[in-house]
Amino acid sequence: MSEFSKALSVSASALKAQATRLRHVSENISNADTPGYRRKTVSFEATRGLSDTDAVTVGRVQLDQTDLDRVYDPSHPLADDTGHFDGSNVDLMIEIADAREAQRSYEANLKMFDQSRQMSAGLMDLLRK
Template sequence: MSEFSNALSVSASALRAQATRLRHVSENISNADTPGYRRKSVAFETVRGPNDTDLVSVGRVRLDQSSLERVFDPSHPLADDSGHYDGSNVDLMIEIADAREAQRSYEANLKMFDQSRQMSAGLMALLRK
């Protein structure tokens, strides 16, 4: 029975990790037009869980250090003497692709969680007979 709980723990940790990733992607999308905003990304790490199970954990949030877009708008309050200011380094195409990938991974882990739960319930039903 512990194999079923291990499978549930692994998929639950992956669900939490993908949910965190989606949260950061949505923050990036919502701040795409914020001057000086740097894109956030998360890395996943493996941590040892109960029963020596490898679980997924979210590592540190990293800020993208690529250069910020220079925007020309002399009427903007942050514009310098040349009429430019620093925009954000968020690329909406990358964010949409990341969101889609995180969504698919979330769905796959949810399916794994449901399959483990169904197999566990099936085993319990067999043991009751």
């Protein structure tokens, strides 16, 4: 496997990992008001792919174990005798920051993928002459 192919493979795996991360961040944002919802987090792992190429994979999805917010709303169907129910533990500021970080990482990997592709195409053009 050529070095260009290895670079493309690493970039592609990172693109997939960041896309998965962004999907979970968007799930967290969309469920921020869902009672009892726990924030999902993902971790990245380095793996050895084909032809000794390093790659990035997404580890197991984990639920954030911080305490759920206690919401006071006696009219809510899930409220207990005191009028409280468990909200979610999603902090929108953290989710927006995570989304921005995932987006920028995705863009950086996309540029690396495109640069590798352009370099490979340039090399092929030189070899044809």
